[in-house]
Amino acid sequence: xxxxxxxxxHRRGELRDxxxxxxxxxxxxxxxxxxDLHVAVISGDVEGFGDQLQLDGVDTVHTVENGEEFNHDxxxxxxxxxxxxxxxxxxxxxxxxxxxxxxPAVANRLGLAYxxxxxxxxxxxxxxxxxxxxxxxxxxTTTAVEAEQVAVSIRGAEWPATDETGDATVExxxxxxxxxxxxxxxTGFEEVGGGDVDISEADVLVSIGRGIEEEENLxxxxxxxxxxxxxxxxxxxxxxxxxxxxxxxxxxxxxVVTPDVxxxxxxxxxxxxxxxxKGSDTIVAINTDPNAPIYDIADYGIVDDLFDVVPAxxxxxx
Amino acid sequence: MKVLVTVKEVxxxxxxxxxxxxxxxxxxxxxDLNEWDDYAVEEAVQLQEAGIADEVVAVTIGPxxxxxTIRMALAKGADRAVRIWDDALEGSDLLDVGAKTAILxxxxxxxxxxxxxxxVQADDDGFGxxxxxxADALGFEWAAVVNHLDQDSVESGTASVRRELEGGVEELTDxxxxxxxxxxxxxxxxxxxxxxxxxxxxxxxxxxxxxxDLGLDAAAVENELTLTDMYEPETESDATYFExxxxxxxxxxxxxxxxxxxxxx
Numbered sequence: 001x002x003x004x005x006x007x008x009x010h011r012r013g014e015l016r017d018x019x020x021x022x023x024x025x026x027x028x029x030x031x032x033x034x035x036d037l038h039v040a041v042i043s044g045d046v047e048g049f050g051d052q053l054q055l056d057g058v059d060t061v062h063t064v065e066n067g068e069e070f071n072h073d074x075x076x077x078x079x080x081x082x083x084x085x086x087x088x089x090x091x092x093x094x095x096x097x098x099x100x101x102x103x104p105a106v107a108n109r110l111g112l113a114y115x116x117x118x119x120x121x122x123x124x125x126x127x128x129x130x131x132x133x134x135x136x137x138x139x140x141t142t143t144a145v146e147a148e149q150v151a152v153s154i155r156g157a158e159w160p161a162t163d164e165t166g167d168a169t170v171e172x173x174x175x176x177x178x179x180x181x182x183x184x185x186x187t188g189f190e191e192v193g194g195g196d197v198d199i200s201e202a203d204v205l206v207s208i209g210r211g212i213e214e215e216e217n218l219x220x221x222x223x224x225x226x227x228x229x230x231x232x233x234x235x236x237x238x239x240x241x242x243x244x245x246x247x248x249x250x251x252x253x254x255x256v257v258t259p260d261v262x263x264x265x266x267x268x269x270x271x272x273x274x275x276x277x278k279g280s281d282t283i284v285a286i287n288t289d290p291n292a293p294i295y296d297i298a299d300y301g302i303v304d305d306l307f308d309v310v311p312a313x314x315x316x317x318x
Numbered sequence: 319m320k321v322l323v324t325v326k327e328v329x330x331x332x333x334x335x336x337x338x339x340x341x342x343x344x345x346x347x348x349x350d351l352n353e354w355d356d357y358a359v360e361e362a363v364q365l366q367e368a369g370i371a372d373e374v375v376a377v378t379i380g381p382x383x384x385x386x387t388i389r390m391a392l393a394k395g396a397d398r399a400v401r402i403w404d405d406a407l408e409g410s411d412l413l414d415v416g417a418k419t420a421i422l423x424x425x426x427x428x429x430x431x432x433x434x435x436x437x438v439q440a441d442d443d444g445f446g447x448x449x450x451x452x453a454d455a456l457g458f459e460w461a462a463v464v465n466h467l468d469q470d471s472v473e474s475g476t477a478s479v480r481r482e483l484e485g486g487v488e489e490l491t492d493x494x495x496x497x498x499x500x501x502x503x504x505x506x507x508x509x510x511x512x513x514x515x516x517x518x519x520x521x522x523x524x525x526x527x528x529x530x531d532l533g534l535d536a537a538a539v540e541n542e543l544t545l546t547d548m549y550e551p552e553t554e555s556d557a558t559y560f561e562x563x564x565x566x567x568x569x570x571x572x573x574x575x576x577x578x579x580x581x582x583x
Binding site: 107133139184189260295 | 330331333334335337340342412414416441442443444445446447448449450451453454455459460461462463478480482483485486487491492493500503542544545546547548550551554555559560563564565567568569571572574575578579580
């Protein structure tokens with residue numbers, strides 16, 4: 001019981017980045033426990049995925065054929081069976097949307113201690129210590145997990161991806177899926193928020209967040225976007241409130257953007273938002289809170305009230 | 319049909335704050351209804367207004383102080399509420415998913431709802447796990463990160479939902495009821511509680527229950543997780559700050575932006 005079992009994530013024929021990050025995190029843990037790293041891939045082109053997962057540090061890849069796409073009822077059953085077969089000390093899953101849809105069920109089924117959305121892990125003696133954020137990222141915490149076997153879900157983009165090829169053994173795992181327990185059916189996928197403007201094509205984005213407070217204040221940032229000949233985008237709360245259409249949302253569940261200049265106004269910089277814009281060439285942040293996480297990735301900052309700074313900036317360009 | 323909504327009182331932290339041990343000093347906390355749960359409450363109330371739900375019950379795990387928060391759910395239209403608290407839960411900085419599941423499982427068994435709505439995650443501990451764990455414990459179906467629910471489908475016994483995946487893609491899924499849905503923000507527009515609603519909420523029942531009332535003992539909520547440290551994240555910022563008041567800062571930023579070719583003229 002020193003092994004580590006990691007479950008890869010894929011969608012529409014492609015392994016997702018977090019799968020390669022899971023290999024790094026899993027290897028880190030296996031080095032501590034002195035065990036093997038097992039990686040499993042369930043459903044889809046498991047043969048192709050299996051080849052791609054023969055990575056440095058992986059000992060065994062388990063491929064499980066079952067339909068094309070993710071189904072949580074299938075995953076919950078298969079991961080449970082894999083866990084029983086491998087009997088690892090740590091089960092590592094992605095804290096992706098699909099991870100959120102099966103990892104807690106697996107932990108419950110197996111009676112495992114579960115610690116989610118971790119950004120770092122360590123082992124102290126035989127105890128797992130997990131680093132997590134709380135209160136919207138305002139604090140970081142360490143949590144000691146007092147259990148022999150632990151389920152962990154890891155946050156994306158916190159570990160480097162493993163891309164070195166290795167010599168893992170690939171084995172087909174025959175899972176016994178009880179079809180009567182599959183009571184959910186994925187009927188399709190839909191791209192959302194096409195719309196008139198493609199913010200991922202813009203060179204300059206003026207992006208607005210919760211700090212704008214009220215819908216009518218949006219005119220102020222529209223004026224700025226006009227003055228700068230920029231495109232208007234936003235963080236999630238603005239779209240949730242219905243103030244801007246979905247196609248303007250930057251972030252994990254919206255668009256990933258890489259403009260030359262990204263001006264984040266009244267945006268705190270939640271991890272889901274940052275995931276969508278950190279590739280911008282130059283990031284400017286305007287926010288009253290000097291501790292806002294957006295400043296961790298900003299190149300330039302103005303710690304001041306946007307309602308004072310934005311009009312002044314408009315004036316500069318008029 | 320009965321709809322149960324799990325709600326949680328969460329603490330919002332002021333911009334400047336002090337950490338005391340493994341928690342944030344009370345002075346810097348302001349309690350409110352968890353944002354994701356607010357959307358779950360709204361979805362339940364909309365099912366009630368559409369004549370699909372006969373009763374909406376809100377359930378929370380929290381001390382007496384949390385009644386203020388749960389009254390918000392009642393003011394927005396939930397019919398009654400259940401609040402679970404116990405001495406065995408006092409003093410725990412972090413209640414793990416297993417403990418929350420054990421408690422809520424008992425409440426659901428008592429209430430016997432057809433549908434349970436829960437926020438995807440709580441803004442304080444951010445576990446994002448209780449809804450799905452609860453569904454599995456109950457033998458209910460589930461769907462996580464739901465940003466659309468087809469009301470008509472609920473009446474026919476299958477919930478047709480959309481799950482918000484990463485990168486602007488939504489998954490369309492049908493699940494059998496009874497089920498737990500974890501609700502993502504943006505699924506609806508949560509209403510403000512009306513004055514009339516707030517007045518009515520004062521007369522609605524909030525039933526306090528202990529672990530014993532649910533047939534549980536302290537062992538059922540034993541925590542396997544212990545918070546051992548809390549600190550402000552080290553800033554990785556190497557940002558250049560423009561200072562000197564709004565006008566001066568804006569002027570410096572304008573110079574930078576012009577250098578980068580922003581602002582056509």
